[in-house]
Amino acid sequence: MPPTALDLSMDAPALTAALIDFPSVSGTEKPLADAVESALRALPHLRVDRYGNNVVARTSLGRAERVVLAGHIDTVPIADNVPSRLDGNGVLWGCGASDMKSGVAVQLRIAATVPAPNRDLTFVFYDNEEVAADLNGLGKVADAHPDWLAGDFAVLLEPSDGEVEGGCQGTLRVLLRTTGERAHSARSWMGSNAIHAAAPILARLAAYEPRRPVIDGLEYREGLNAVRIEGGVAGNVIPDACTVAVNYRYAPDLSPEQALAHVHEVFADCGVAEFVVDDHSGAALPGLSHPAAAAFMAAVGGVARPKFGWTDVSRFSALGVPAVNYGPGDPLYAHKRDEHVAVDKIVHCERRLRAWLTS
Amino acid sequence: MPPTALDLSMDAPALTAALIDFPSVSGTEKPLADAVESALRALPHLRVDRYGNNVVARTSLGRAERVVLAGHIDTVPIADNVPSRLDGNGVLWGCGASDMKSGVAVQLRIAATVPAPNRDLTFVFYDNEEVAADLNGLGKVADAHPDWLAGDFAVLLEPSDGEVEGGCQGTLRVLLRTTGERAHSARSWMGSNAIHAAAPILARLAAYEPRRPVIDGLEYREGLNAVRIEGGVAGNVIPDACTVAVNYRYAPDLSPEQALAHVHEVFADCGVAEFVVDDHSGAALPGLSHPAAAAFMAAVGGVARPKFGWTDVSRFSALGVPAVNYGPGDPLYAHKRDEHVAVDKIVHCERRLRAWLTS
Numbered sequence: 001m002p003p004t005a006l007d008l009s010m011d012a013p014a015l016t017a018a019l020i021d022f023p024s025v026s027g028t029e030k031p032l033a034d035a036v037e038s039a040l041r042a043l044p045h046l047r048v049d050r051y052g053n054n055v056v057a058r059t060s061l062g063r064a065e066r067v068v069l070a071g072h073i074d075t076v077p078i079a080d081n082v083p084s085r086l087d088g089n090g091v092l093w094g095c096g097a098s099d100m101k102s103g104v105a106v107q108l109r110i111a112a113t114v115p116a117p118n119r120d121l122t123f124v125f126y127d128n129e130e131v132a133a134d135l136n137g138l139g140k141v142a143d144a145h146p147d148w149l150a151g152d153f154a155v156l157l158e159p160s161d162g163e164v165e166g167g168c169q170g171t172l173r174v175l176l177r178t179t180g181e182r183a184h185s186a187r188s189w190m191g192s193n194a195i196h197a198a199a200p201i202l203a204r205l206a207a208y209e210p211r212r213p214v215i216d217g218l219e220y221r222e223g224l225n226a227v228r229i230e231g232g233v234a235g236n237v238i239p240d241a242c243t244v245a246v247n248y249r250y251a252p253d254l255s256p257e258q259a260l261a262h263v264h265e266v267f268a269d270c271g272v273a274e275f276v277v278d279d280h281s282g283a284a285l286p287g288l289s290h291p292a293a294a295a296f297m298a299a300v301g302g303v304a305r306p307k308f309g310w311t312d313v314s315r316f317s318a319l320g321v322p323a324v325n326y327g328p329g330d331p332l333y334a335h336k337r338d339e340h341v342a343v344d345k346i347v348h349c350e351r352r353l354r355a356w357l358t359s
Numbered sequence: 360m361p362p363t364a365l366d367l368s369m370d371a372p373a374l375t376a377a378l379i380d381f382p383s384v385s386g387t388e389k390p391l392a393d394a395v396e397s398a399l400r401a402l403p404h405l406r407v408d409r410y411g412n413n414v415v416a417r418t419s420l421g422r423a424e425r426v427v428l429a430g431h432i433d434t435v436p437i438a439d440n441v442p443s444r445l446d447g448n449g450v451l452w453g454c455g456a457s458d459m460k461s462g463v464a465v466q467l468r469i470a471a472t473v474p475a476p477n478r479d480l481t482f483v484f485y486d487n488e489e490v491a492a493d494l495n496g497l498g499k500v501a502d503a504h505p506d507w508l509a510g511d512f513a514v515l516l517e518p519s520d521g522e523v524e525g526g527c528q529g530t531l532r533v534l535l536r537t538t539g540e541r542a543h544s545a546r547s548w549m550g551s552n553a554i555h556a557a558a559p560i561l562a563r564l565a566a567y568e569p570r571r572p573v574i575d576g577l578e579y580r581e582g583l584n585a586v587r588i589e590g591g592v593a594g595n596v597i598p599d600a601c602t603v604a605v606n607y608r609y610a611p612d613l614s615p616e617q618a619l620a621h622v623h624e625v626f627a628d629c630g631v632a633e634f635v636v637d638d639h640s641g642a643a644l645p646g647l648s649h650p651a652a653a654a655f656m657a658a659v660g661g662v663a664r665p666k667f668g669w670t671d672v673s674r675f676s677a678l679g680v681p682a683v684n685y686g687p688g689d690p691l692y693a694h695k696r697d698e699h700v701a702v703d704k705i706v707h708c709e710r711r712l713r714a715w716l717t718s
Contacts, residue, residue: 169545173594185606186528186668188569188582195585195603199561206555210547223547226554227598228591235532235586235606235638242588244554247544247595279594309545 004031006039008112012105012350013092013343019101020084020094026074026135029053029127033073036125039108045115046123049148053127054137056148057111059120065292066120067357068154068321070138070312071104072129079337090343097341098329103157106328106350110357117357119292122151129312130335133281138312142319153292154316155353159329162345164300165307166218166286166324168314172248172259173227176201176267177274183238191238195231198242200270202226205246208266213251216286218306220251224266245278249308252283259283284314287322299356300326363390365398367471371464371709372451372702378460379443379453385433385494388412388486392432395484398467404474405482408507412486413496415507416470418479424651425479426716427513427680429497429671430463431488438696449702456700457688462516465687465709469716476716481510488671489694492640497671501678512651513675514712518688521704523656524666525577525645525683527673531607531618532586535560535626536633541592541599550597554590557601559629561585564605567625572610575645577665579610583625604637608667611642618642643673646681658715659685 003022010018024032033053040048046057053073075096084094092102104125111123126137133139142149178198183191210222224246231242246267250259259282264275287293288304297304307313307325316323328345362381369377383391392412399407405416412432434455443453451461463484470482485496492498501508537557542550569581583605590601605626609618618641623634646652647663656663666672666684675682687704 171545171595184668185582185584185586186530186608187580188584188608189580193564193584195588196561196565198588199558199565202555202558202561205552206558221546221548223544225544225547225552225597226590227544227594227596229554229557229601230589230591231585232587232589232604235604236530237586238584239586245591245594249545249547309543 002031004035006035008039008108012109012346015105015108016097016102016341016346017084017086017092019105020082020096023078023082024073024075025077026128026131029074033125033127036073040111043112046111051141051144052137054141055125056141057123059117061116061120063118063120066122066151067292068122068124068149068151068316069107069110069157070124070154071100071107071157072127072137073104073125074127074130076130076335081337081339091340092343093340095339097339098159098331099334099339100158100327100329102329102341102346103327106157106346106353109350110353114354114357118359119357121357124149138315142315146319149319149321151321153290153296154321154323156311156313156323156325157327158311158325159327159331159334160325161330162328162349163302164297164304164324164326166216166288166304167252167284168307168309168311169220169252170250170254170256170259170283171281171310172250172263173279174246174263175276175278176244176246176272178242178271179273180238180240182233182240185236185238188238194239194242197271198231198244201244201267201272204266204270211251213253215251215253216288218286218304220306221308222251223249250283252285254283256280256282281310282314282318284317284323290322293322293324296356299359300352361390363394365394367398367467371468371705374464374467375456375461375700375705376443376445376451378464379441379455382437382441383432383434384436385487385490388433392486395432399470402471405470410500410503411496413500414484415500416482418476420475420479422477422479425481425510426651427481427483427508427510428466428469428516429483429513430459430466430516431486431496432463432484433486433489435489435694440696440698450699451702452699454698456698457518457690458693458698459517459686459688461688461700461705462686465705465712466516468709469712473713473716477718478716480716483508497674501674505678508678508680510680512649512655513680513682515670515672515682515684516686517670517684518686518690518693519684520689521687521708522661523659523663523683523685525575525647525663526611526643527666527668527670528579528611529609529613529615529618529642530640530669531609531622532638533605533622534635534637535603535605535631537601537630538632539597539599542597544595544597547597553598553601556630557590557603560603560626560631563625563629570610572612574610574612575647577645577663579665580667581610582608609642611644613642615639615641640669641673641677643676643682649681652681652683655715658718659711
């Protein structure tokens with residue numbers, strides 16, 4: 001019988017295992033959202049709200065600052081890696097171990113065991129992070145109830161291997177289309193080859209030198225890459241269309257508009273017939289100079305790193321809430337069959353957050 | 360009820376219409392092959408042999424020369440263009456009108472009405488020309504019964520708009536593969552982009568200057584073209600493989616080995632990781648200097664043109680039989696929904712072949 005309830009009196013590693021054993025692949029989060037909501041409603045110091053399969057719980061202690069701890073409850077599809085398994089070396093294996101049921105376990109533990117934090121707290125548990133951006137639960141809450149997400153600082157417990165990762169890079173995907181004219185390949189001079197017309201685009205990509213700007217003391221690394229190319233009609237036809245999908249990962253000193261303008265400029269003289277924005281999610285500044293972030297850094301220790309991948313910190317950034325990634329999972333094992341998390345990283349993460357919120 | 364018999368007493372245009380109305384899409388030629396065999400067996404001056412759905416009929420008059428008249432009986436798939444339709448301008452419409460039931464009708468008419476030709480005649484009707492080369496009926500007969508195809512000269516009644524087309528160009532398709540290393544596109548420096556690695560290949564193709572050699576007085580036109588490109592894993596992954604399919608159409612002064620060596624040389628320094636020959640059919644020399652060809656040219660008149668596309672004349676060439684394309688259909692309308700043939704072209708083609716074979 002599938003599980004239906006969560007016991008928040010377990011320690012964070014045990015709670016992580018229980019969450020792994022409570023499947024919640026994107027699109028099927030309702031039972032877990034129900035269990036999270038029910039467990040949080042049992043805590044008298046929290047006000048609990050729900051929107052779809054997104055659960056938000058808040059203290060209202062009148063503190064000078066409010067901090068948001070956020071995490072998604074969905075996982076990528078299970079790959080023979082449920083139920084969880086704790087090995088003899090203190091490593092917990094299973095779908096979501098890293099991304100990010102260990103982070104969710106830490107959120108739930110803080111919610112359950114820190115009834116009088118030094119800052120007001122908002123806990124956000126949301127669905128559909130691992131699928132298309134328009135389904136993302138955090139985005140839906142931000143649209144419908146932006147006040148639920150208000151705060152001075154946010155920590156997203158995405159896997160960051162126990163280190164603070166500041167901001168995130170933006171990601172822009174554009175489709176560059178070249179055109180030509182079909183003809184039988186035995187009479188190629190009757191047509192015009194759209195694949196050949198893509199030569200300047202690939203040459204420009206191959207020669208491109210990405211930037212490495214330093215922002216708030218963090219060195220970001222951009223990238224401009226073809227991620228797909230396709231063209232061709234048949235083995236004996238001169239192709240009349242070719243599409244190169246290009247992904248620009250850009251540092252948070254660029255706005256989405258500036259990033260788009262840059263890509264336009266890079267390919268300005270490459271004979272692109274059609275330029276289509278396929279996907280675009282802005283970057284987030286690390287915000288480490290914000291007082292709340294500085295206090296957080298001082299409490300958790302370590303040196304912040306830049307976040308190269310795009311994460312939902314960008315959504316907080318868009319709401320005016322500086323945000324960092326800080327979670328126990330190792331991002332290198334996210335989405336992998338051998339996904340795992342070190343138990344001591346979970347314990348350490350919980351301990352440092354507790355210290356920050358209770359000192 | 361579908362037709363089962365052919366009446367060779369009809370004139371060639373009417374017989375063309377009857378053949379269009381007798382569907383024979385590649386792979387379904389048996390009923391038509393049966394009807395052709397049956398009609399030819401009724402002619403006492405011909406010896407008829409059959410191999411699969413290929414029918415070969417020969418005179419044995421002890422003439423000094425033997426001429427082969429060949430044509431395929433299959434068509435591309437019907438596209439709402441059967442039954443046939445004769446319009447008020449003397450144009451016959453329908454699937455195979457051009458490619459090449461009009462040519463087959465002329466073959467059948469010559470077979471039925473020229474019992475004592477000045478050259479011994481071999482009529483070849485074969486299947487599966489419009490599909491993969493290894494299914495081609497002429498190739499199967501050439502392998503199993505090469506003696507059935509012996510001759511001094513061959514005329515393939517493929518659509519050539521009533522003009523003689525000499526020889527044919529060869530066609531070589533190679534797959535050029537580049538490789539790289541996968542990485543998340545947010546950390547592209549961890550990988551190596553195989554699509555970018557294809558840039559020199561496309562640059563070489565875009566800059567390529569094809570030859571236009573003159574052979575036997577005919578100017579051929581080569582072409583080297585990408586006909587397909589594909590690469591990419593996902594929208595956020597640096598791709599580790601890219602394939603460019605290149606089609607080289609080459610003039611008949613090159614052997615298949617020379618053509619292959621040329622393509623190797625063109626892309627020698629383009630970083631190709633793998634070079635795969637996907638398809639290769641050799642060229643055929645026009646052979647217009649052969650006495651039988653010269654007599655044919657004198658009889659049918661006009662000026663020979665080079666054949667740019669590959670046709671089965673190459674198979675005759677490989678058997679040591681000089682061959683030309685000469686048929687009533689317009690090749691520009693082959694395989695098209697609006698395929699058609701001018702009735703007077705059919706009549707003219709039959710008349711000229713008859714004159715050559717009876718003068």
